[in-house]
Amino acid sequence: MKSISLKVGLTPPHDCQYLPNRQEQLLVLLDETLLSPTGYEPLLSAGFRRSGSDVYRPRCATCNACQSLRLAPSQFKASRSQKRILRLNRDIKIHVAREDKPEYFHLYERYINQRHQDGAMYPASHAQYASFVLCEWLSPLFIECWLDDNLVAVAVTDELSQALSAIYTFYEPSLSHRSLGTFAILSQIQLGIELNKHWLYLGYQVDDCQKMNYKQHFRPHQRFIAGQWQETNN
Numbered sequence: 001m002k003s004i005s006l007k008v009g010l011t012p013p014h015d016c017q018y019l020p021n022r023q024e025q026l027l028v029l030l031d032e033t034l035l036s037p038t039g040y041e042p043l044l045s046a047g048f049r050r051s052g053s054d055v056y057r058p059r060c061a062t063c064n065a066c067q068s069l070r071l072a073p074s075q076f077k078a079s080r081s082q083k084r085i086l087r088l089n090r091d092i093k094i095h096v097a098r099e100d101k102p103e104y105f106h107l108y109e110r111y112i113n114q115r116h117q118d119g120a121m122y123p124a125s126h127a128q129y130a131s132f133v134l135c136e137w138l139s140p141l142f143i144e145c146w147l148d149d150n151l152v153a154v155a156v157t158d159e160l161s162q163a164l165s166a167i168y169t170f171y172e173p174s175l176s177h178r179s180l181g182t183f184a185i186l187s188q189i190q191l192g193i194e195l196n197k198h199w200l201y202l203g204y205q206v207d208d209c210q211k212m213n214y215k216q217h218f219r220p221h222q223r224f225i226a227g228q229w230q231e232t233n234n
Contacts (some may be wrong), residue, residue: 026059070221
């Protein structure tokens with residue numbers, strides 16, 4: 001991998017959002033010249049990620065549990081469980097939009113306020129939604145999932161030249177039995193195939209965090225460990 005020289009800052013230690021009784025620190029990009037789709041893509045391949053308009057990477061002194069995970073859409077092999085989820089949701093229609101819509105926030109608000117009352121994003125607000133999902137220098141895709149005439153899920157996804165990067169998915173809380181989070185990732189994999197993207201980045205895999213370890217079930221995939229992408233096939 002090509003080395004990248006970056007101007008970054010390091011946040012003070014604060015409570016880890018993934019693992020209890022641990023502190024986390026983040027490297028935050030300070031070089032505004034790289035805040036563009038072209039500048040961001042090599043940062044993705046170096047384990048960085050965006051939240052709103054900020055670009056960051058975990059940099060904890062005594063922990064490396066957060067591992068950036070990506071997969072090649074053309075090489076993905078759906079498991080038996082994932083195939084079942086596709087069959088269960090075969091009545092859902094997919095539409096890809098390129099602009100934010102008011103109805104997205106209403107769905108996001110229901111999702112956060114019912115599913116994540118123990119998280120930092122609760123209670124949901126317009127300002128918090130915008131600062132997390134939207135970006136001043138990159139316009140994300142919004143993968144809409146429609147059941148009959150109802151918007152039931154939205155997967156916010158960045159499109160780069162060679163890759164897609166999954167930012168966040170929110171869905172109708174009453175339809176949790178449909179595994180819409182998994183279905184949204186499967187839909188992003190299919191979109192990656194259609195757009196001929198080399199990679200789909202799924203964010204950080206944290207094996208010991210129940211809310212985060214679902215990503216490991218999309219295989220084969222690679223994890224960014226000790227500065228290198230390492231293949232996982234089984």
